[in-house]
Amino acid sequence: MNSISEIAKKLLDENRVSAVVGYSIGSLPNKTKTVIVKSSQQAEKLIFNNLCVNNLAIYLTKSFRLTTQKPVAVVMKGCDVKSVTGLIQEKQIEREQVFIIGVKCNGVSEDGKNLSPKCYSCKLQTPKMYDILVGEEEEKNIEFKNPFSDVEEFEKKSLDERWNFWMNELEKCVKCYACRQVCPLCYCEKCIVDKTVPRWIEPHTSKSSNLSWHITRAFHLAGRCTGCGECERACHHNIPLSLLNKKMAKVVYDNFNYQAGLDDKAKSPLADFKFQDKEDFIR
Amino acid sequence: MEEKILTSQFEPKIASFVCTWCTYTGADLAGTSRLKYEPNVRIIRLPCTGRIDYNLIIKAFENGADGILVSGCHPNDCHYSSGNFYARRRFIVFRELLQFIGIDVRRVQFAWVSAAEGAKWAKLVNKFTSEIKDLGQFTNYQKIKRDIFLEEAVI
Numbered sequence: 001m002n003s004i005s006e007i008a009k010k011l012l013d014e015n016r017v018s019a020v021v022g023y024s025i026g027s028l029p030n031k032t033k034t035v036i037v038k039s040s041q042q043a044e045k046l047i048f049n050n051l052c053v054n055n056l057a058i059y060l061t062k063s064f065r066l067t068t069q070k071p072v073a074v075v076m077k078g079c080d081v082k083s084v085t086g087l088i089q090e091k092q093i094e095r096e097q098v099f100i101i102g103v104k105c106n107g108v109s110e111d112g113k114n115l116s117p118k119c120y121s122c123k124l125q126t127p128k129m130y131d132i133l134v135g136e137e138e139e140k141n142i143e144f145k146n147p148f149s150d151v152e153e154f155e156k157k158s159l160d161e162r163w164n165f166w167m168n169e170l171e172k173c174v175k176c177y178a179c180r181q182v183c184p185l186c187y188c189e190k191c192i193v194d195k196t197v198p199r200w201i202e203p204h205t206s207k208s209s210n211l212s213w214h215i216t217r218a219f220h221l222a223g224r225c226t227g228c229g230e231c232e233r234a235c236h237h238n239i240p241l242s243l244l245n246k247k248m249a250k251v252v253y254d255n256f257n258y259q260a261g262l263d264d265k266a267k268s269p270l271a272d273f274k275f276q277d278k279e280d281f282i283r
Numbered sequence: 284m285e286e287k288i289l290t291s292q293f294e295p296k297i298a299s300f301v302c303t304w305c306t307y308t309g310a311d312l313a314g315t316s317r318l319k320y321e322p323n324v325r326i327i328r329l330p331c332t333g334r335i336d337y338n339l340i341i342k343a344f345e346n347g348a349d350g351i352l353v354s355g356c357h358p359n360d361c362h363y364s365s366g367n368f369y370a371r372r373r374f375i376v377f378r379e380l381l382q383f384i385g386i387d388v389r390r391v392q393f394a395w396v397s398a399a400e401g402a403k404w405a406k407l408v409n410k411f412t413s414e415i416k417d418l419g420q421f422t423n424y425q426k427i428k429r430d431i432f433l434e435e436a437v438i
Contacts, residue, residue, distance in 0.1 A: 155383070163385025163423055192338075200338045207427035212341050215380065219337055222376050244383070251379040256372070270376065273368035275358070281378060282371070283394040283407060 004075055004134055007101055009043040011073055017099050021059045022046040022075035030112035034059070048075060048135065053108040053116055055228040057083035057184035060093050073099040077108070078124030082226035082261025083184040085129065089264045090224075092187055102130025106138045110233065117242075118229045121147035128262065147227070148250045150243060170210040172237040175203070179217060179231035179241055185224050192216060214244065222248040223269035226261035295349035295415040297324045299408075300335045302367075305356035305397045312401030320405040321412040324352065331355065333366025337377045340391060344424045350390045350415040352408070357395040367395075389414065390421060 008020040024035040024045040032051045036059070037043055056074050076084065081100060087093050104126050107119040121144065125137055146152075154162070177193070180186045193201045193213060201216060202209035217231075218241075225245040232242045252258050255278065256269045301307045307328045313320065329335055332355030340351050353374070361367045374393055382388050392411055396404045 159382075159385050159387060161385075162383065166384050167427065200342070208345055208424070211384070211427070212338075212345070215341060215384065216338065219377060219380060222380075244380075247383045248376065248380065251376050255375055270369075270372055273365065273372050275368070277368070277371055278375060279358075279371060281375075281388075281393060283392060 004048055004101060004103070005043045005046045007132055007134065008037055008046050008073065009040045011099065012037070012040040012043060016070070017073040018070040020046065020073040020075070020101075021056050022101070023048060023052040023054075023056075026051075046075070048103050050106065050108050051110075051112060052077070053110050053233070055080045055083055055184055055230050057087065057228075058182060058230075060084065060087060060098060061184060061187040071097050071099045073101055075101045075103060076127060076130070077103055077105040078127040079105075079118060079122060079226065079228055081127040081129050082124070083228060085261045085264045086185050086224055086226055087187075089266065089268065090185075095264070100127065100130045100132075102127035102133045104133065104135035104137045107142065115142065116229065118227060120145040129264075148246060151246050151250050154243060154247075166211070166214075167207055169239050170214055171207055173205060173210040173214070173239060174237070175205050175210065175213065176236070178234040178236070182230045182234040183221070184228070184230070185221060185226070186217075192220075214239075214241070217241075218244040218248055221245055223252040223256070223258060224260050225249060293416060293420065295323050295412060295420070296347055297350040297352060297408075297412060297415060298343040298348040299324045299326050299352040299354065300329055300332075300339055301326055301353075301396075302332050302334075302355035302362075303328050303330055304362040305360060306354040306394075306404065308398035309396045309400045309404045312398065313405045314401075316401050318401060318405040320408045323412045323415075324408050331361065331363050331366035332370035333361075333363065335370060337373070340377075344386075344421065345428060347425065347428070349418075349421045350392070350411060352392050352394065352411055354394040354396045354404075354407075357397055360397060386423070387418065389418060 004022060011017045011020065020037040022035055022037065023032045024047060026033040030051060034054065034056060035045050037046060056076060057080050060074065084098060084100065088095055106125065107115050109115050120142060180191060201212045225248060227245060227249060229242050232240065235241060249260065252269050258269045301310065310326060332353065335353055343351055355367050355370060358367060378388050378391065381391060394407055396407065
């Protein structure tokens with residue numbers, strides 16, 4: 001079996017890619033960190049294990065300026081490839097600019113013990129799109145969970161319960177915007193919260209301005225979020241952001257029969273319409 | 284007894300985002316036809332329902348609106364040919380998001396009112412205003428708005 005570092009070494013020696021973005025051993029136990037390898041001597045650093053939870057698609061967005069000349073190789077799990085599909089779909093990068101080192105993933109974990117919540121409803125152990133595939137698929141003995149089960153559970157609550165729940169959660173938000181920075185699909189160079197004229201979202205932290213920010217974030221990702229769960233992982237107050245994202249994914253799936261990150265030719269559901277869309281709520 | 288007087292005196296603030304080609308002209312027709320309707324609605328004219336950003340709705344709530352009415356051309360009537368179709372999709376999703384967060388979606392209504400439907404507009408506004416009167420003030424949002432003032436007072 002070719003290991004990731006061998007592949008990276010070969011790619012860099014043959015001058016086919018300008019850099020390899022991958023995982024290396026982190027400074028803390030049970031953690032891995034991102035490494036950008038630019039020469040073949042450093043290629044040994046690259047590893048892959050069940051702690052490689054972060055989504056490296058973020059390094060392909062414009063702000064990192066990695067995709068300028070030669071393609072960039074990226075180590076990707078099945079779920080991360082969905083983000084790349086989203087970026088290609090929205091014309092942020094071209095397929096030729098990325099060299100995907102796909103990894104067969106058997107579930108990842110944030111702390112080394114518990115499986116990451118996204119892995120319970122994962123169907124993409126083998127990435128959908130890749131240039132080279134590494135790793136072996138193990139027999140998965142995890143019970144498959146409906147990805148929307150917690151959304152359905154939450155919807156059973158009454159209106160006031162839901163409102164109070166979100167008020168309690170959003171009160172914690174300090175508007176560090178880590179959820180935005182870490183999201184591979186939040187690539188706008190000027191975000192709506194940074195604009196001062198007109199100021200849609202007040203910059204201070206209060207319940208009402210936090211609510212506007214989180215509504216905005218969820219709505220801008222409606223039909224685009226691939227559910228990598230990075231926003232929730234980055235949030236140091238553990239606000240259940242993926243609950244909002246999942247709700248948006250569910251609405252889009254139920255109404256427009258669309259799932260984000262599966263087809264790079266498809267149109268984004270909110271940038272498209274059908275004559276037969278439902279209008280039972282319109283008077 | 285006192286409460287009853289208060290509720291009967293409650294006059295809701297309703298922000299209405301309308302498209303200039305159909306509903307605004309329709310509301311104009313209601314005016315020129317001398318149709319009387321509730322004065323609670325504040326009409327904000329925009330080029331197209333496709334232009335109506337969800338942020339306008341949130342801002343209106345932040346600024347004390349009790350109800351919001353969004354109205355535009357009927358399907359296939361759009362001046363820009365497809366703006367209202369995009370708006371329809373957007374509001375399908377946005378309504379669900381509001382509901383999920385715990386905002387009563389009865390306070391946000393959507394309608395198709397054409398330039399010839401002055402009577403429909405008057406009827407719609409009357410009905411919506413009475414509905415909002417029944418629902419009462421939108422205290423949820425006004426409460427969190429009051430929190431800001433408290434925070435500012437502390438500083």
